[in-house]
Amino acid sequence: MAIQSIRLFxxxxxxxxxxxxxxxxxxxxxxxxxxTDTMMDAPGAGLAAPQIGVGLRVFTYYVDxxxxxxxxxxxxxxxxxxxxxEEGCLSFPGLTYPTPxxxxxxxxxxxxxxxxxxxxxxxxxxxxxxxxxxxLDGILFIDRMDPKQRKLAMKAIRExxxxxxxxxxxxxxxxxxxxxxx
Ligand SMILES: [Zn+2]
Numbered sequence: 613m614a615i616q617s618i619r620l621f622x623x624x625x626x627x628x629x630x631x632x633x634x635x636x637x638x639x640x641x642x643x644x645x646x647x648t649d650t651m652m653d654a655p656g657a658g659l660a661a662p663q664i665g666v667g668l669r670v671f672t673y674y675v676d677x678x679x680x681x682x683x684x685x686x687x688x689x690x691x692x693x694x695x696x697x698e699e700g701c702l703s704f705p706g707l708t709y710p711t712p713x714x715x716x717x718x719x720x721x722x723x724x725x726x727x728x729x730x731x732x733x734x735x736x737x738x739x740x741x742x743x744x745x746x747x748l749d750g751i752l753f754i755d756r757m758d759p760k761q762r763k764l765a766m767k768a769i770r771e772x773x774x775x776x777x778x779x780x781x782x783x784x785x786x787x788x789x790x791x792x793x794x
Pocket of ligand 1: 700701702703743747
Protein backbone atom coordinates (compact mmCIF):
# COMPACT_ATOMS: atom_id res chain seq x y z
CA MET A 613 0.00 0.00 0.00
CA ALA A 614 1.26 3.42 -0.87
CA ILE A 615 -1.38 5.87 0.20
CA GLN A 616 -0.54 9.44 -0.75
CA SER A 617 -1.97 12.62 0.71
CA ILE A 618 -4.72 14.17 -1.38
CA ARG A 619 -4.19 17.77 -2.44
CA LEU A 620 -6.98 20.15 -1.49
CA PHE A 621 -8.56 23.05 -3.35
CA UNK A 622 -6.17 25.98 -3.22
CA UNK A 623 -3.15 23.84 -4.12
CA UNK A 624 -1.83 25.19 -7.46
CA UNK A 625 -1.20 21.65 -8.78
CA UNK A 626 -4.99 21.27 -9.14
CA UNK A 627 -5.03 24.20 -11.60
CA UNK A 628 -2.06 23.01 -13.66
CA UNK A 629 -2.78 21.05 -16.88
CA UNK A 630 -1.11 17.63 -16.72
CA UNK A 631 1.34 16.33 -19.34
CA UNK A 632 0.63 13.28 -21.52
CA UNK A 633 2.30 10.04 -20.45
CA UNK A 634 5.12 9.08 -22.80
CA UNK A 635 6.90 6.28 -20.92
CA UNK A 636 4.77 3.26 -19.98
CA UNK A 637 7.32 2.09 -17.48
CA UNK A 638 7.63 0.79 -13.93
CA UNK A 639 7.19 4.27 -12.49
CA UNK A 640 3.87 4.64 -14.28
CA UNK A 641 2.68 1.31 -12.87
CA UNK A 642 3.65 2.53 -9.39
CA UNK A 643 1.66 5.73 -9.98
CA UNK A 644 -1.42 3.70 -10.98
CA UNK A 645 -1.01 1.61 -7.82
CA UNK A 646 -0.61 4.70 -5.61
CA UNK A 647 -3.69 6.30 -7.17
CA THR A 648 -5.70 3.10 -6.72
CA ASP A 649 -4.62 2.63 -3.08
CA THR A 650 -5.25 6.28 -2.23
CA MET A 651 -8.67 6.27 -3.94
CA MET A 652 -9.79 3.06 -2.20
CA ASP A 653 -8.56 4.32 1.18
CA ALA A 654 -10.34 7.70 0.90
CA PRO A 655 -12.74 6.12 -0.22
CA GLY A 656 -13.58 7.71 -3.55
CA ALA A 657 -15.11 6.87 -6.93
CA GLY A 658 -12.22 8.37 -8.86
CA LEU A 659 -8.83 10.01 -8.45
CA ALA A 660 -6.62 11.91 -10.89
CA ALA A 661 -2.82 12.09 -10.68
CA PRO A 662 -2.69 15.87 -10.01
CA GLN A 663 -4.72 15.21 -6.84
CA ILE A 664 -1.68 13.43 -5.41
CA GLY A 665 0.67 16.05 -6.82
CA VAL A 666 1.71 14.27 -10.04
CA GLY A 667 1.28 16.22 -13.29
CA LEU A 668 0.57 13.30 -15.61
CA ARG A 669 -2.60 12.40 -17.53
CA VAL A 670 -3.64 9.37 -15.46
CA PHE A 671 -6.76 8.63 -13.43
CA THR A 672 -8.30 5.71 -11.59
CA TYR A 673 -11.99 4.92 -11.03
CA TYR A 674 -14.09 2.67 -8.85
CA VAL A 675 -17.72 2.88 -9.90
CA ASP A 676 -20.41 0.17 -9.74
CA UNK A 677 -17.81 -2.32 -8.47
CA UNK A 678 -15.64 -1.69 -11.53
CA UNK A 679 -12.07 -0.77 -10.70
CA UNK A 680 -9.79 0.58 -13.40
CA UNK A 681 -7.49 3.24 -14.68
CA UNK A 682 -7.02 5.26 -17.85
CA UNK A 683 -4.00 7.03 -19.29
CA UNK A 684 -4.04 9.94 -21.77
CA UNK A 685 -7.87 9.93 -21.93
CA UNK A 686 -9.83 11.42 -24.78
CA UNK A 687 -13.60 11.78 -24.27
CA UNK A 688 -16.54 11.65 -26.62
CA UNK A 689 -19.67 12.97 -24.86
CA UNK A 690 -23.40 12.63 -25.48
CA UNK A 691 -25.33 15.84 -26.06
CA UNK A 692 -27.89 14.62 -23.52
CA UNK A 693 -27.11 16.20 -20.16
CA UNK A 694 -27.84 15.35 -16.54
CA UNK A 695 -28.24 18.80 -14.97
CA UNK A 696 -29.20 17.70 -11.47
CA UNK A 697 -26.79 14.92 -10.52
CA GLU A 698 -24.88 15.49 -7.30
CA GLU A 699 -21.12 15.45 -7.50
CA GLY A 700 -18.30 15.61 -5.00
CA CYS A 701 -14.52 15.71 -5.16
CA LEU A 702 -11.84 14.35 -2.82
CA SER A 703 -10.08 17.71 -3.11
CA PHE A 704 -13.17 19.40 -1.59
CA PRO A 705 -13.90 17.14 1.41
CA GLY A 706 -17.53 16.87 2.46
CA LEU A 707 -19.00 19.05 -0.30
CA THR A 708 -21.46 17.82 -2.94
CA TYR A 709 -23.39 19.95 -5.40
CA PRO A 710 -25.53 19.44 -8.51
CA THR A 711 -23.12 19.56 -11.44
CA PRO A 712 -24.22 19.33 -15.08
CA UNK A 713 -22.54 16.52 -17.02
CA UNK A 714 -23.13 14.56 -20.21
CA UNK A 715 -25.14 11.38 -19.52
CA UNK A 716 -22.88 9.14 -21.62
CA UNK A 717 -19.16 9.20 -22.30
CA UNK A 718 -16.82 7.11 -24.41
CA UNK A 719 -13.29 7.37 -23.03
CA UNK A 720 -10.39 6.36 -25.25
CA UNK A 721 -6.88 6.02 -23.92
CA UNK A 722 -4.31 3.48 -22.79
CA UNK A 723 -3.76 1.08 -19.94
CA UNK A 724 -0.53 1.10 -17.91
CA UNK A 725 1.09 -1.32 -20.35
CA UNK A 726 0.48 1.03 -23.27
CA UNK A 727 -2.37 -1.02 -24.79
CA UNK A 728 -5.21 1.06 -26.29
CA UNK A 729 -8.51 0.83 -24.39
CA UNK A 730 -12.01 2.15 -25.01
CA UNK A 731 -14.32 2.55 -22.02
CA UNK A 732 -18.01 3.35 -22.21
CA UNK A 733 -19.88 4.80 -19.29
CA UNK A 734 -23.33 6.12 -18.48
CA UNK A 735 -24.56 8.09 -15.47
CA UNK A 736 -22.10 7.86 -12.55
CA UNK A 737 -19.38 6.23 -14.66
CA UNK A 738 -19.74 8.90 -17.37
CA UNK A 739 -19.72 11.58 -14.67
CA UNK A 740 -16.54 10.11 -13.21
CA UNK A 741 -14.74 10.06 -16.59
CA UNK A 742 -15.64 13.72 -17.15
CA UNK A 743 -14.70 14.80 -13.63
CA UNK A 744 -11.32 13.03 -13.72
CA UNK A 745 -10.43 14.14 -17.27
CA UNK A 746 -11.24 17.70 -16.21
CA UNK A 747 -8.71 17.33 -13.37
CA LEU A 748 -6.06 16.58 -16.00
CA ASP A 749 -6.87 19.90 -17.67
CA GLY A 750 -6.79 21.86 -14.41
CA ILE A 751 -10.59 22.14 -14.43
CA LEU A 752 -12.51 21.58 -11.18
CA PHE A 753 -16.17 20.67 -10.62
CA ILE A 754 -16.95 24.15 -9.30
CA ASP A 755 -16.15 25.40 -12.84
CA ARG A 756 -18.93 23.18 -14.24
CA MET A 757 -21.65 24.32 -11.81
CA ASP A 758 -24.24 26.91 -12.70
CA PRO A 759 -23.39 30.31 -11.17
CA LYS A 760 -25.90 29.95 -8.33
CA GLN A 761 -24.52 26.58 -7.18
CA ARG A 762 -20.96 27.84 -7.57
CA LYS A 763 -21.71 30.75 -5.27
CA LEU A 764 -23.07 28.35 -2.63
CA ALA A 765 -20.06 26.08 -3.08
CA MET A 766 -17.54 28.91 -2.73
CA LYS A 767 -19.22 30.06 0.46
CA ALA A 768 -19.08 26.52 1.88
CA ILE A 769 -15.41 26.24 0.85
CA ARG A 770 -14.54 29.47 2.66
CA GLU A 771 -16.25 28.14 5.76
CA UNK A 772 -14.77 24.64 5.53
CA UNK A 773 -12.30 23.59 8.19
CA UNK A 774 -9.87 22.16 5.63
CA UNK A 775 -9.84 25.26 3.48
CA UNK A 776 -6.81 27.54 3.38
CA UNK A 777 -9.30 30.22 2.42
CA UNK A 778 -11.03 29.93 5.79
CA UNK A 779 -7.99 31.20 7.70
CA UNK A 780 -6.30 33.86 5.60
CA UNK A 781 -2.83 34.82 6.69
CA UNK A 782 -2.85 38.37 7.95
CA UNK A 783 0.43 39.99 7.16
CA UNK A 784 1.42 42.72 9.54
CA UNK A 785 3.47 45.53 8.17
CA UNK A 786 6.29 46.61 10.45
CA UNK A 787 5.93 50.15 9.12
CA UNK A 788 3.19 52.61 8.24
CA UNK A 789 0.27 51.19 10.21
CA UNK A 790 2.23 50.53 13.37
CA UNK A 791 1.66 46.81 13.05
CA UNK A 792 -2.13 46.92 12.76
CA UNK A 793 -3.83 45.11 9.90
CA UNK A 794 -6.20 47.36 7.97
ZN1 LIG B 1 -12.14 15.55 -8.07
